[in-house]
Amino acid sequence: MYTRFYGLKERPFEISPDPRFLFLGENHKEALAHLIYAVKAGKSFTVITGEVGTGKTILVQTLLSRLDGEARTAHIFNPKLNPSDFLHYICTDLGLMMDGTRSKGQMLASLHHFLLDCYARNEKVILIIDEAQALDPRLLEEVRLLTNLETSKSKLLQVILLGQPELDNILADPNYRQLKQRVSIRFRIKPLNFKETADYTINRLKTAGAADPDIFDSGALKEIYRYSGGIPRLINIVCDNALLTGYASETRKIGRRIIREVIDHMEGAGRQDWKRPAIYILLISLLVFLVFWLLIYLGI
DSSP: OOTTTTTOSSOTTOSSOOGGGOOOOHHHHHHHHHHHHHHHTTOSEEEEEEOTTSSHHHHHHHHHHHHTTSEEEEEESOOOOOHHHHHHHHHHHTTOOOOSOOOHHHHHHHHHHHHHHHHHTTOEEEEEETTGGGOOHHHHHHHHHHTTOBOSSSBSOEEEEEEOTHHHHHHTSGGGHHHHHTEEEEEEEOOOOHHHHHHHHHHHHHHTTOSSOOOBOHHHHHHHHHHHTTOHHHHHHHHHHHHHHHHHTTOSSBOHHHHHHHHHHHHOHHHHHTHHHHHHHHHHHHHHHHHHHHHHHHTO
């Protein structure tokens, strides 16, 4: 709706992880470097954690795009599976034919042969598990056992666990010490700082074709950062709604007022609206009280 009004070729603040809109803050650059090193060096276990919306998924997709066909991947987005379905999903995602009913042992054998064939072709195989903090303990053990598939020189399967900070707490549990000991690379993604938040919005606007990417003024950017805390997904949601609100009011330059209006609506306008009259009533009552006592003190 608002793209033509702001001179954009497409919507710049979609929340889908499109690598074309990738913006790397210093912390994200470091995280990507860790991922690239882990894959190139053949590390068996890599753990990347971060708050919801900090960009874990887009980092992995950027990693895969830079591997340029050097690796086969299985990507599990919803780990709420039983062990048999979990293994079946991995095999299917890697392109193994799973016709008919197969036992767990048969699927493991097929996967092992597939991994050996890939190893012979010098082709890496990576298992990526999103939302890994939600993995059932049985599945965590299954994942650990899968990394037992190896040759005398290297692991046949590399695993990347992506999760919220709760995943760190799970790995700290003594019950998972065998898994923790296999983690070669571990990194926590942090939100963007204020400057990076401003650069992030400008980068996305430029990528979307904006001739003038300074659509948000400094006050708006400060308000966006205050609310989002530098979390890219929240930045996207606020900015997208702000552009829509600006378009509706025919406002070319987005300022602090529009951002606050958007945030109020996102948080629930009713919750905000009842507070303001209450504050006004309290202030007026206090003023009347002070005037009353002042009149008494002066004897008027």
